[in-house]
Amino acid sequence: MLHDRTRLKKLKTASCQIIIILAVWSCADALQKLLNLPVASGVLGFFLLLFLLEMKWLKLAHVEHGANLLLGELLLFFIPPVVGVIQYQDLLFASGWKILLVILISTALVMMVSVFTVRMCLKQEGLKPEQSAQENQHD
Amino acid sequence: MTEFWGLFYLVWTVLCYFMAKRLFVRTQKIYLSPIIVVPVLSIVLIFMLQHQFQDYYHYTQYLVAMLGPITVAFAIPVFRYRSMIQQHFKVLLLSSSLAMLVGIFSSWFLASLLDFDDIVKNSLLARSISIPFALVLTEKVGGSISLIPLFTVITGLVGMLLGDVLLLWMRFKNRIASGAALGNAAHAMGIARAIQRHEFEGVIASLSMIISGIIMVLFAPTVIALTKYILGAISF
Numbered sequence: 413m414l415h416d417r418t419r420l421k422k423l424k425t426a427s428c429q430i431i432i433i434l435a436v437w438s439c440a441d442a443l444q445k446l447l448n449l450p451v452a453s454g455v456l457g458f459f460l461l462l463f464l465l466e467m468k469w470l471k472l473a474h475v476e477h478g479a480n481l482l483l484g485e486l487l488l489f490f491i492p493p494v495v496g497v498i499q500y501q502d503l504l505f506a507s508g509w510k511i512l513l514v515i516l517i518s519t520a521l522v523m524m525v526s527v528f529t530v531r532m533c534l535k536q537e538g539l540k541p542e543q544s545a546q547e548n549q550h551d
Numbered sequence: 552m553t554e555f556w557g558l559f560y561l562v563w564t565v566l567c568y569f570m571a572k573r574l575f576v577r578t579q580k581i582y583l584s585p586i587i588v589v590p591v592l593s594i595v596l597i598f599m600l601q602h603q604f605q606d607y608y609h610y611t612q613y614l615v616a617m618l619g620p621i622t623v624a625f626a627i628p629v630f631r632y633r634s635m636i637q638q639h640f641k642v643l644l645l646s647s648s649l650a651m652l653v654g655i656f657s658s659w660f661l662a663s664l665l666d667f668d669d670i671v672k673n674s675l676l677a678r679s680i681s682i683p684f685a686l687v688l689t690e691k692v693g694g695s696i697s698l699i700p701l702f703t704v705i706t707g708l709v710g711m712l713l714g715d716v717l718l719l720w721m722r723f724k725n726r727i728a729s730g731a732a733l734g735n736a737a738h739a740m741g742i743a744r745a746i747q748r749h750e751f752e753g754v755i756a757s758l759s760m761i762i763s764g765i766i767m768v769l770f771a772p773t774v775i776a777l778t779k780y781i782l783g784a785i786s787f
Contacts, residue, residue, distance in 0.1 A: 433624050479626075485568075489621060491614070493700055494590040522736040523732040
């Protein structure tokens with residue numbers, strides 16, 4: 413019973429905090445539409461929230477739980493677009509494997525380049541005694 | 552009636568998601584991830600009930616609309632790890648830039664090799680960026696607004712499923728490297744996988760996605776035009 417109540421309370425705080433995040437996003441959205449900026453409102457809101465946190469106008473504790481809840485269930489919000497694949501049946505039946513091949517190879521290459529670049533950079537940094545080298549071995 | 556089914560699909564999606572998540576936590580098999588199980592079940596259901604995608608999307612579109620506020624929420628983990636990020640910002644910038652270059656070149660080259668038409672090719676170029684970025688970009692490079700979400704989704708799935716195997720095979724165990732790889736290659740779905748692996752990896756992945764997204768929007772049209780010009784000159 414007590415356990416349930418604390419859980420409910422946590423959910424309530426998280427919901428309130430999600431509303432704060434929504435408010436920041438709405439401001440960014442309004443700003444984006446007003447000034448007709450070429451950036452997505454989500455990205456604008458990201459920088460806006462970062463700015464608010466940096467200026468200490470908003471404390472981390474005020475939004476933390478809400479953000480954790482949203483980010484923890486990130487995949488839920490991607491399910492409808494994946495279901496949307498059925499709209500492209502014709503294209504997928506006709507050249508699905510080719511598209512998959514291109515994406516597969518290209519995605520693998522992008523990942524490999526990312527890892528290689530980071531490795532190269534960290535190695536150079538690692539020449540200077542820094543904690544990143546230790547971290548690599550540690551992880 | 553559409554109202555009812557719309558609401559039904561929304562409840563169905565959310566319920567299925569939480570059940571599938573439980574299953575995934577228990578089994579830890581990547582092919583049982585909610586992002587695979589729930590869409591497959593939903594597609595089967597849509598076909599069985601002889602519905603259209605629009606019936607499904609009537610209310611579930613609001614889940615997708617949440618992706619904007621979720622991008623905002625990424626500010627919190629980034630803020631939490633800000634000193635770490637400042638320390639490695641150059642590395643992330645460089646890896647995102649190179650990764651985007653390779654992404655554009657390889658997609659273009661492979662798509663030309665397989666003889667896709669220009670609209671498909673152009674849409675393939677923008678796909679490794681999260682949907683909000685990709686849509687801005689599509690208009691600039693002459694892709695198709697309806698194809699981009701498809702390619703973006705396939706890329707995300709491929710990145711998530713391939714990521715673990717590839718990163719294991721690369722044998723460079725480093726949170727920054729893995730996070731950058733997932734974020735650069737598979738946008739927000741890669742981030743979701745990175746968070747499951749480790750919180751810091753998720754932070755690096757979200758930062759990589761945002762950096763590469765901004766790089767793409769700013770520089771990709773020029774790079775793509777240049778690529779077309781150079782490749783065109785070679786083939787003639």
